[in-house]
Amino acid sequence: MHRYIPSHVSAHRTHLTTSEAKEQVLANLANFAYDPKNMDYLKELQVTDLFLDMLTEENENFVEFGMGGLCNLSMDPECRDIILQSSGISLVTNLLSSRREETVLSAITILMNLTKPSSRSEITDPAILQCMLRFSLSESPRLRNLAAVFLQDYCTEEQVAQAEQQMKGQQTAVGIPLPEDSS
Amino acid sequence: MAAPVSNSSGCWGVPEVYKHHEQRKVCISRPKYREGRNAKAVKVYTINLESRYLMVQGVPAIGVMTELIQLCALYGAVEEYRPLDEYPAEEFTEVYLVKFQKLTSARAAKRRMDEKSFYGGVLHVCYVPEYETVEDTRLKLQDRRRYILRAVHNKAKEKEQKETAEKEPTMSSDTATTSERIVMRHDKASDDDNTGEASNVSKHPSFPPLPLPPWEYNYYGHKTQHGTVSTEDKMGTLHNAIIVTKQQPAPSSSSSQTSSDGHKGAKHRLTSKPSAVRFVPRSTNLENRKRKMDEAAGHSLTDATRNDEPLIGPKLPEPPKLDMEDESLNTTVSLIRNTMKQVESVPDLKPVEKKVKPRRRI
Helix, strand or coil, X not given: CCCCXXXXXXXXXXXXXXXXXXXXXXXXHXXXXXXXXXXXXXXXXXXXXXXXXXXXXXXXXXXXXXXXXXXXXXXXXXXXXXXXXXXXXXXXXXXXXXXXXXXXXXXXXXXXXXXXXXXXXXXXCHHHHHHHHHHCCCCCHHHHHHXXXXXXXXXXXXXXXXXXXXXHHCCCCCCCCCCCCCC | CCCCCCCCCCCCCCCHHHHHHHHCCCCCCCCHHHCCCCCCCCCCCCCCXXXXXXXXXXXXXXXXXXHHHHHHHCCCCEEEEEECCCCCCCCCEEEEEEEECCHHHHHHHHXXXXXXXXXXXXXEEEECHHHCCHHHHHHHHHHHHHHHHHHHHHHHHHHHHHHHHCCCCCCCCCCHHHHHHHHHHHHHHHHHHCCCHHHHHCCCCCCCCCCCCHHHHHHHHHHCCCCCHHHHHHHHHHHHHHHHHHHCCHHHCCCCCCCCCHHHCCCCCCCCCCXXXXXXXXXXXXXXXXXXXXXXXXXXXXXXXXXXXXXXXXXXXXXXXXXXXXXXXXXXXXXXXXXXXXXXXXXXXXXCCCCCCCCCCC
């Protein structure tokens, strides 16, 4: 990460841009969320909402860190419900097409975490399944593995078979591209 | 133990993956952010980044594989290991793949062994989830989920026990915003529990345990004028709260934010503030805190002279200890105070120095 060094502010040689400072704060919060001991506190701070807000940002780091935070929080049932109530499924699904591999991995994991009886049908939407099918053929082992777990554990065989059929039936692959850096 | 378990989809065969290594400039297990040149200073850890599989680089090629594995085994049972001959290694070093039985062992081993010297070389240890099988990944996620649900369940039980045990409502240490929000959350969280205590918690307590000493009162009074107080404390406290939580055993694990230590002294209730989490840059927070420490330090000079006279009333300790009724905040305060003492002579505010970590791989 390069540092912005404004030439007219020579005194502050290691000055962080607001953007970089925000990234650090966001990353710190996301990392705190990795430890369940902190989850109560973070919930009080409504950090889940903060992470959700980051998903529509243009800055890819904001998105990636926000997704990481949600990935960490979404295993907690309360956070899961907050995310679901805030149209989390569609926000997260949109990011399946991100160029950043970490973001995509987080997206798959979050979708798995969000799965409960009331949300299952939305999460196993054919479009998502087709995406997962493509991911399961990826060169990236992590992507392959997560997609495989998703297809095997969160979908029925019929759903998967149906999605496969649909994919074969499509003449042009209007699919979700694999992340650029999935190498 | 180097004999691998024969597994068609296991990592111990020679999967196609390895062929990709040659074609690429960088191994798949070393994505861009792990390169020294482009080292990201920030990194977010998720379950997808961690793994029972570790890659250890920089092992001197002097036949110390056994010693290396013995070292790894200190942190937990090692299931399998083998040298990664196909992986590019620096001259005279070897690279090993080590599979631990538990993720927690791998985590500890990585933390302790990374960047440490070993038989003359420096080890570089990182997670390599790329070597997982689908089953490995599945189990990893399941373990993680179970762990979190257990932690959440334990917390809920603790909270319930606390609420039934304590008749008095819990009070916060620093700002009313914190306490009010905590109080509100208790309300919310307790809704499902349906405990009678929940409604009581939301009322203001009828009497605080002890009155605040005057200088502390002034400090808090001064703080209320700053709009960023609540967020700042949280940002500052947040970091240290983690440390406090880890050091303290179970009883207070959930109290790092509620700070229910009535015995610690007086809690001061401030006027409530709208509770929006503001994204205040850390550098601003630190500058604010330094400015305040400046002022507090300024007081200490006048206090010192007064100590010669006979004191009436509450005795001011010297140097004035700012007791913020919270261990983590106290630690922060004393650290900053010490730093301020060193830089007191320098008129300029030194900007926050961002630590540049040398070539860090996770």
